[in-house]
Amino acid sequence: MNETRLSYLFKKLLDQSLSPAEKEELGMLIEQQRDDAPLEELIQQALEDAPVEHRMDDQATRQVLDAIRFADSEPALHVSHRRSWLRTAAAAAVFIAVAATAYYYWPVRSGRTPVVKVEDVQPGGNKALLTLADGRVVALDSSSTQTMQQGAASIHKQGGQLVYTAARNSNQPEFNTLRTPRGGQFKVQLPDGTNVWLNAASSLRYPTDFNGTERLVQVSGEAFFEVAKDAARPFRVAVSKHHSIIVLGTRFNVKAYNDDAIAKTTLLDGAVKVTFSMGKVQEVQLQPGQQAQVSAADETMQLVKQVNLDQEMAWRSDAFSFEGQTLEEIMKQISRWYDIDVVFPGKVPDISFGGGMSREVNLKEVLDFLRDSRVHYKLESNGKKLIITQ
Amino acid sequence: MVFRYYRDKVFNIAYKLTGSREMADDIVQDIFLQVWLKRSIMADVQHFKAYLFTLSRNYIARYIKRNARLIFTQASENDGVPEEAADRLLQEKEYAGILQQAIARLPAQQAEVYRLSKQEGLKREEVAGIMGISPETVKAHLALAMRSIRAYCMMRLGIPVLVYLLIS
Numbered sequence: 001m002n003e004t005r006l007s008y009l010f011k012k013l014l015d016q017s018l019s020p021a022e023k024e025e026l027g028m029l030i031e032q033q034r035d036d037a038p039l040e041e042l043i044q045q046a047l048e049d050a051p052v053e054h055r056m057d058d059q060a061t062r063q064v065l066d067a068i069r070f071a072d073s074e075p076a077l078h079v080s081h082r083r084s085w086l087r088t089a090a091a092a093a094v095f096i097a098v099a100a101t102a103y104y105y106w107p108v109r110s111g112r113t114p115v116v117k118v119e120d121v122q123p124g125g126n127k128a129l130l131t132l133a134d135g136r137v138v139a140l141d142s143s144s145t146q147t148m149q150q151g152a153a154s155i156h157k158q159g160g161q162l163v164y165t166a167a168r169n170s171n172q173p174e175f176n177t178l179r180t181p182r183g184g185q186f187k188v189q190l191p192d193g194t195n196v197w198l199n200a201a202s203s204l205r206y207p208t209d210f211n212g213t214e215r216l217v218q219v220s221g222e223a224f225f226e227v228a229k230d231a232a233r234p235f236r237v238a239v240s241k242h243h244s245i246i247v248l249g250t251r252f253n254v255k256a257y258n259d260d261a262i263a264k265t266t267l268l269d270g271a272v273k274v275t276f277s278m279g280k281v282q283e284v285q286l287q288p289g290q291q292a293q294v295s296a297a298d299e300t301m302q303l304v305k306q307v308n309l310d311q312e313m314a315w316r317s318d319a320f321s322f323e324g325q326t327l328e329e330i331m332k333q334i335s336r337w338y339d340i341d342v343v344f345p346g347k348v349p350d351i352s353f354g355g356g357m358s359r360e361v362n363l364k365e366v367l368d369f370l371r372d373s374r375v376h377y378k379l380e381s382n383g384k385k386l387i388i389t390q
Numbered sequence: 391m392v393f394r395y396y397r398d399k400v401f402n403i404a405y406k407l408t409g410s411r412e413m414a415d416d417i418v419q420d421i422f423l424q425v426w427l428k429r430s431i432m433a434d435v436q437h438f439k440a441y442l443f444t445l446s447r448n449y450i451a452r453y454i455k456r457n458a459r460l461i462f463t464q465a466s467e468n469d470g471v472p473e474e475a476a477d478r479l480l481q482e483k484e485y486a487g488i489l490q491q492a493i494a495r496l497p498a499q500q501a502e503v504y505r506l507s508k509q510e511g512l513k514r515e516e517v518a519g520i521m522g523i524s525p526e527t528v529k530a531h532l533a534l535a536m537r538s539i540r541a542y543c544m545m546r547l548g549i550p551v552l553v554y555l556l557i558s
């Protein structure tokens with residue numbers, strides 16, 4: 001009886017429809033309850049399900065994180081300091097989850113004195129190389145606006161993006177390749193109106209006009225596609241000779257770096273079909289929120305029914321996501337974005353991380369962060385090589 | 391983003407239940423401090439979300455139970471937190487010692503603002519006049535000082551004490 005009354009009043013409190021009398025009644029119920037479990041369960045449900053309508057403001061967040069740093073700047077009396085590797089790893093992960101918030105809100109921190117002076121490295125930005133059909137290479141950045149002619153198509157560059165406009169009835173499409181270096185990203189709008197965002201160290205090969213029965217492009221590295229609808233000409237993304245994505249009108253992300261063991265296709269909306277033909281021929285049709293994972297080494301393709309889209313799409317919000325990633329995976333992201341080599345002379349520490357951070361900060365911010373997480377490193381070769389020593 | 395998501399999830403519920411931004415900020419701070427303290431027994435961070443939610447659920451339940459009278463029997467627009475309970479607590483010897491340590495470790499200006507405001511009981515404008523800074527700066531320093539003291543005491547006194555420790 002009490003429990004259901006509690007639940008009834010609790011729900012009214014959540015949607016702010018309690019009368020003053022009911023509010024007082026709820027307070028009495030909560031204060032006098034012997035068993036906390038029903039209340040805890042209601043709170044748990046609310047944490048999972050209630051829409052987020054109130055957010056902590058940035059100033060309060062900053063103060064809270066400063067306070068935690070303040071409190072922890074000398075060892076607390078009752079915390080024992082037995083350290084095993086596992087503990088250290090967990091500590092690193094939790095700290096990242098907490099501290100990431102701080103970094104996210106202060107991309108530029110002031111008044112922080114580095115203990116060790118390191119050469120700093122700027123984050124990546126809008127940079128790419130465009131290889132034209134005749135082999136000419138044009139360096140692109142976001143600084144200027146220019147228009148180029150490429151066969152029958154015209155290419156307009158504005159800020160960090162290229163826009164292709166095909167002339168009508170061009171009968172000989174030519175192929176261009178847009179390639180981002182490490183530390184670069186770029187956007188291109190293809191002649192059919194499809195938008196593609198390339199992450200660092202990635203490339204996209206495409207015709208200057210789609211005039212066949214299908215629209216075919218080739219990708220390596222990581223790219224996010226917003227494919228223009230055209231039922232008459234299906235859009236296909238070739239990841240390798242054996243692996244392609246047939247698009248039925250949609251937004252999706254492809255992450256297929258050569259140095260990653262697994263190539264991932266993540267669908268945001270619409271529908272795509274992923275095919276993989278190494279070993280036997282396999283095909284899977286994705287629903288939004290699903291991911292296809294292809295391992296060329298194992299000759300397998302797996303369907304992941306529910307992925308964390310925030311995490312997969314973090315790069316499109318100028319952020320790194322570290323959630324559930326190993327140190328090695330995180331260092332790959334950092335290597336690609338800051339254009340540095342990362343080496344592990346010893347064993348790769350087996351740490352799993354949580355949280356994430358902005359990727360618009362200088363490398364030093366990220367390194368401070370690793371140091372706080374007890375990852376030991378040296379930066380050498382004028383800031384071009386990061387050695388993880390533990 | 392992932393971290394914002396957790397912070398907002400906890401803040402949102404804390405705010406809806408207490409009706410006070412200040413209390414909700416405190417709850418978020420206390421919970422994230424516990425996450426930090428418990429780091430030594432957390433082996434599997436894959437389950438960070440489940441861990442955080444359990445911890446939050448238990449802490450929020452305890453917090454609103456302890457402070458039920460304050461939260462549910464006053465006018466809902468009251469955003470203030472009374473200080474008697476905490477002050478009483480902090481006057482007891484053990485706690486007073488830790489409070490003094492915390493104050494001693496604050497940056498000088500924050501410590502001075504805290505001393506004048508809390509121990510001398512001066513108004514914000516008066517503190518501003520004495521220190522030659524703006525009332526806004528006084529407010530900011532005081533907020534930071536109180537948050538730092540709260541975290542410092544919690545880390546040393548443990549969670550059960552803290553539920554009572556309404557020092558801000």
